[in-house]
Amino acid sequence: MASNGKTFSTAAERWEGIGPYYAMFPTRFADAVIEEHTAAGDVVLDPFAGRGTAIFSAAASGRVGIGVEISPVGWVYASAKLSPASSEQVEQRLLEIADISDEYAEQAQSLPKFFSECFSPSVRRFLLAARVGLDWRRCTCDRTLMAILLVYLHGKEGQALSNQMRQTKAMSPDYAIKWWAENGKKPPNLDVVEFMRQRIRWRYAKGVVEADGSRVYLGNSVNLLPQLAQLVCEEEVPKAKLLLTSPPYFGVTNYHYDQWLRLWLLGFETDAYVTRGPYQGRFTHPVRYRSLLKEVFCHAAELVTDNAVVYVRTSKDPFTKEATLDAMLAAFPQKRLEERFQPFRKPTQTHLFGDKTLKAGEADLILLPS
Numbered sequence: 001m002a003s004n005g006k007t008f009s010t011a012a013e014r015w016e017g018i019g020p021y022y023a024m025f026p027t028r029f030a031d032a033v034i035e036e037h038t039a040a041g042d043v044v045l046d047p048f049a050g051r052g053t054a055i056f057s058a059a060a061s062g063r064v065g066i067g068v069e070i071s072p073v074g075w076v077y078a079s080a081k082l083s084p085a086s087s088e089q090v091e092q093r094l095l096e097i098a099d100i101s102d103e104y105a106e107q108a109q110s111l112p113k114f115f116s117e118c119f120s121p122s123v124r125r126f127l128l129a130a131r132v133g134l135d136w137r138r139c140t141c142d143r144t145l146m147a148i149l150l151v152y153l154h155g156k157e158g159q160a161l162s163n164q165m166r167q168t169k170a171m172s173p174d175y176a177i178k179w180w181a182e183n184g185k186k187p188p189n190l191d192v193v194e195f196m197r198q199r200i201r202w203r204y205a206k207g208v209v210e211a212d213g214s215r216v217y218l219g220n221s222v223n224l225l226p227q228l229a230q231l232v233c234e235e236e237v238p239k240a241k242l243l244l245t246s247p248p249y250f251g252v253t254n255y256h257y258d259q260w261l262r263l264w265l266l267g268f269e270t271d272a273y274v275t276r277g278p279y280q281g282r283f284t285h286p287v288r289y290r291s292l293l294k295e296v297f298c299h300a301a302e303l304v305t306d307n308a309v310v311y312v313r314t315s316k317d318p319f320t321k322e323a324t325l326d327a328m329l330a331a332f333p334q335k336r337l338e339e340r341f342q343p344f345r346k347p348t349q350t351h352l353f354g355d356k357t358l359k360a361g362e363a364d365l366i367l368l369p370s
């Protein structure tokens with residue numbers, strides 16, 4: 001049993017862990033909010049879907065989860081766990097990628113120093129083949145294999161394809177090289193096919209979650225939500241009963257920077273940790289941050305029913321909380337704020353839903369139908 005009480009005895013428990021992601025919801029928290037505010041068949045919307053915790057939890061409990069995520073890493077995780085290919089297809093694809101990996105021997109030698117300190121030569125060849133060969137944007141099978149590869153790309157010694165590293169975020173190359181040298185750490189010599197095959201089989205051992213109708217879109221909610229609203233008008237998509245989300249926290253992290261190594265595997269340049277990605281400045285510029293939140297919540301308002309509940313977990317940092325609340329109230333002026341966040345200034349172990357997972361720095365802002 002895992003330290004969080006999970007026994008991994010169901011498909012949902014095996015798939016919900018895909019994959020390591022910064023500031024993700026604890027799954028039991030999403031389960032409890034969805035259980036309290038929706039019934040089977042209802043739609044749950046998450047415009048900042050991350051690794052898809054809320055929408056997957058909705059799908060696993062007979063609801064329909066609809067999400068939007070701008071980070072390709074979060075999207076690959078979310079999309080793969082909502083609709084994975086069969087294990088046979090994924091294992092077959094693993095072998096096909098391994099078969100072409102020798103073609104990348106030369107390229108594997110000429111990667112920046114970070115890569116030779118992080119991965120053994122055979123792992124480097126395999127990763128280069130996967131980087132070029134897996135069409136994760138279009139092909140379900142390739143996306144599923146890519147999602148599982150991303151999970152194990154870096155992490156603790158013995159549990160990942162890499163030299164010792166944190167699993168949730170990739171260190172900067174200079175820092176990592178220095179740390180490995182100081183601590184005498186070398187990349188693990190492992191058989192990639194065997195390593196991945198065991199993990200694929202474990203993931204599928206209890207089956208998969210049937211997520212009929214649930215989906216996640218890759219892109220910016222500012223642009224995609226209006227398109228979804230159009231589909232709602234045309235009644236191709238039902239309105240959501242619950243908006244459950246967690247926006248980026250002001251000034252806390254840049255999801256592009258932290259995930260630079262996983263983005264590299266997805267085909268982006270090795271300098272993602274410098275360029276900081278498409279939303280550079282959005283989470284550190286106060287005016288742009290406010291306008292991002294306002295635009296997203298206002299567009300989301302078009303996608304929910306009149307009696308929908310809006311449940312937002314955010315940072316307790318005063319600016320983030322105030323900007324989030326301001327955007328929520330602008331989008332949903334008719335709703336009643338439940339100030340459940342007040343007691344959490346001093347978090348206890350007994351608050352909401354017996355949820356022990358609310359971190360000291362987080363607050364829940366809830367809008368209810370008046």
Ligand SMILES: C[S@@+](CC[C@H](N)C(=O)[O-])C[C@H]1O[C@@H](n2cnc3c(N)ncnc32)[C@H](O)[C@@H]1O
Binds near residue numbers: 026048070220221249
């Ligand atoms: C706090 S995280 C959400 C984590 C999520 N609750 C989970 O459990 O994985 C915020 C997410 O919003 C995404 N994001 C930021 N700006 C966005 C935008 N304009 N459109 C869609 N997603 C966006 C970030 O990439 C990040 O994954």
